[in-house]
Amino acid sequence: MDSVLTLQTVLSTFDATLRVSTPLILCAMAGLFSERSGIIDISLEGKMLSAAFAAGTLAAVTGSPWVALGGAIVVSVLLGLVHGFACITHRGDQVVSGLAINVLASGLTIVLGIAWFSQGGQTPALASESRFMPLQLPFAETLKGIPGIGPFYESVISGHNLLVYVALLAVPITWWVVYKTRFGLRLRAVGENPLAVDTAGISVSRLRFSAVMIAGALCGIAGAYLAIAQNAAFAREMTAGQGYIALAAMIFGKWRPLPAMLACLMFGFLDAVSIRLQGIELPIVGEVPVQLIQALPYILTVVLLAGFIGRAVAPKAIGVPFSKER
Amino acid sequence: MHEQQITGEGNSLPLAIELKKICKRFGQVQANRDIDLQVQRGTIHGIVGENGAGKSTLMSILYGFYQADSGEILINGQPATIKNSRDAIDAGIGMVHQHFMLVDTFTVLENVLLGAEQSASLDKSEANALEVLEHLSAEYQLSVPLKSITAELPVGQQQRTEILKALYRNAEILILDEPTGVLTPQEADQLFRVLKALKERGVTIILITHKLREIMDITDNVSVLRLGEIVSTHRTADTSTAELAELMVGRKLETQHFHKVDTADGESGIAVNNITVVDDRGLTRLDDVSFEVKRGEIVGIAGVAGNGQSTLLEVLAGIQSPNKGQFVINGHIVDASAPLGPREMREIGVQHVPEDRLRLGLIKSFTAAESSVLGYQNRKVFNWRFFLNIKSIRAACVKLMQAFDVRPPDPKLKSSSFSGGNQQKLILARELDKAPSVLLVGQPTRGVDIGAIELIHQKIVDMRDANCAILLVSVELDEIMTLSDRILVMFEGRIVGTVKGSEADKTTLGLMMANAMDTAA
């Protein structure tokens, strides 16, 4: 037991939580923008994967993490536009379109990866100057000595790469945009009643396209994080279902930014401890299978959706293509 | 006001709207044909017509919801291109749709703001708007609680929100599409007071309705639409309800006359005892309702739409079960503890022609033959072992089509390819063919052409004469009065009055529907 619960392990678990939660938070915010506008987005996974591949490729070719980040965002936004073209312009099924993007990304990243780099789908390993490296926040060393808050600040808050902080900032910004701006008002309206938006003289398509593009940009950052910040290269299928976990977290947070972030942190925490709990006997429950912890985000989301813990009510117009025709 | 000239060269008042040769077609249906319309500034202009006459299409074109195929729109004398709602709003047009264009989860204030925010910051926009809105509500007696969630407000207040929305956007022309369909008479009166106040301040109002009484009460001028064309424009003062009605239907209204059964002495078909229904949201839909329908009589339920008639039909058809009370239908006792489903109801001889034929009565993508067995798909005659007997289904469908003159009599045609009247005849045929001893009929002639109406009415009366107990629900008072031997009036889920069919008069029924008998007395 001692080995599990020392201060050091607790702090490093929180630290790991933040690291694994970062792409979840970014994707959950992405999903939130899209779904609040009435467009179901199960393609978070595919956009993130494509963006990770773009980032890994561009960082390897240009050596610049910024070019890589930009490229990742562009690729992901383009996929968002494909989603929009199918669901908004041609009123296609949103789930089908999202699935298409996921499957396409899954195949294409490997095909192109092998064709271009011949490393079994991996992009070349990156030197640290082509990546986003950990940043030491001011006073981390100085404050380290203060009991309680000091070590927490030094080892949990400080020492992450830029994109982790971007993810954490994305949450209050999303909240502010959704609830405090004109764009947010229209975004929420178009997800509830697009006809009301149309008759108020606002273009439903333009609003929804903006939403899927924002979603694309956020997934792009998440993908770049995976390939050039958290890791030093793109690896095949490196998103490993995190896009779906983020979707689950967003639903778990009932389509609201702060609860969605908390859900991401909770799922990230589960991921972080699952590695630590492997082979360890816990009191009462005994050894918890690591697979159970890994499946817990999905199980919890199913339980939530079934209304056993509160009610998650989706935006009313979600999944329904907008049509003025009668 | 009454001295205005409506047409001709010598117009005294400038025109707010002028439409020239507007045409619009949907697929093969010509919804609007060469529409010419002039609306004078500061007047209330009524547009009447039957369902499907093209009223809503015309106004949707004016509001930029659809584009006209050809024709010209002039606003205040200037040619205007209205490609979308934005253009309409910019041209000073506001519209209150039949189905409100409100976001349920928003506050009234947010709904008013949507699309007319004055700043990128919501807080700032709200602060600006509050002042303007308080001023507007006071000026036009449009009090609405601005901070309330829209979905929690009564319908009348939601409608006022819509009007506020238009006024907040400085609308000088206000279009209202069937505004009183969902309102109580009191709410309607209140609405008319608001409209008069708006008119006095120079707002031009277009009122679309199929209720002639409203036209006579409040409009200055009135245009009649029939089959997509304007057939006349009058000063309201120069016309009469009878004349308008005749113009609407295009021929002298030959009201059908059926003999009335004053005291049916048959056995009981439906006996409802103290039924109460509370819906999921906790609203009481039926409140302690009791009545009886005997074999050989038609009992009509009159009332403004949404006062519990639909729930009553669904309960008796087995689609919903009552929370309290019980009813005896064809000798079977039904209550919350012993509900009967729609299937069982059919089996005991209770047939149901549903109010909403496209949502309930048939499946649009099915062939006519498939739709003609909806509800009876498990019957032995239509099955052979595990399989549907397509041959017998088609043969039965052809028989129904012949008996009820369904055109074209092709059982392989998709249900959606038939006109409203023919769809309705097919449904009626399907239900009447089962020789019901209890028949529930909802809105039998909604959206049905004149020719079909007469046939449908005749068939319903024939059923009565064949000793069937018939419960008829319709929002068309004329239909209720034509067919019913006894009329029950529903208001807010209760039965507030009973009148013999032979003694019914419109005024009394109207007062009852408004639940205003006491105050009027």
Add this chain to the structure above:
Amino acid sequence: MNTSDIELPAWVEVVLIPVLNILMALFFAGLIILAIGENPVEAVAIMINGAFGYDEAIGYTLYYTTNFIFTGLAVAIAFHASLFNIGGEGQAYIGGLGVGLTFLLLDKYLPAIILIPIGIIAAGLFGALWALIPAWLQAYRGSHIVITTIMFNFIASSLMVYLLVNVLIKPGSMSPETREFDPSGWLPFMHEILAVVGIEVTRTPLNLSFILALICCVLVWAYVWKTRWGYALRTAGQSEAAAVYAGIKPKRIVIITMCISGALAGFVAVNEIMGVHHRLLLNYTAGYGFTGIAVALMGRNHPVGIIMASLLFGVLYQGGAELAFEVPKITREMVVAIQGLIILFSGALALMLRPLIVRLWLAIKPSPTLTQHG
């Protein structure tokens, strides 16, 4: 112009538009091959030869086709009840658990004639059970079936890893799989069956479950279009309110349909576990469940279309393997990318060309055919 109400002749709707959609998908696939510096025409030639060129290739192609028919039918039948079952992958996986558990318990004691039907039933039953939970949650708790079935794919995957690593693993083995089942539970291979009647073909994984797949096509067709239960299913799929009016219980339809759908997906285990691997192992579903979605969309949810679409995917899988062997730069994952393109063009963008084609149709056919009768 609103073109969605205008009726086109059946051959345009059922043949021309779907074929054009697939051609668009294949066109983009060709662009990808061009982008990596290979010749798409040559690639197609290698693929077709790799899929049909010799009897072994045909055997492999049809073996893949079998899986796609099962999962395609699973998705299609649910579609008719307006349910989107994305959980085929998990249901197929759990179907294998059904086979594995019954065979581990019974294969030593029962003859093939009893064991094989039990295995088939177990595969279907377990697949159905894994679909039943999302179905129940949708019908009675209001959860969205798309989301729940996605979640259930992941849960199935974790569950199977746990069971195979910790519980069902062959004692003393390092790799997470069960012991080999007794041959009495093996489905006969096609080359074995053909050998009995004197036809010698090369050994391939193609086995008797191909026939089961074809039988399922007929059964699904008859069920959906020719029985009162199928009538109820389609009614509920078109309008829940109309179903209630007609005395049909939509909740029951959701449950029954999803169970049939799950059972069909579970039959993948019949092909894979009983037919080929003869043991339960990790990840044997290899994305067949997801491919079923592409197959159903492409086959327009009709068994005939599904057989053709499954065949096309069989060609892509088998020919794609051959292609990857011949042209190392084009890897097997190319098939996954094509699958994505087909889902996009035959599914999400299925109606993209329609307005254009309607306009063309009206232009060629100036006399307006009346669709509104009255």
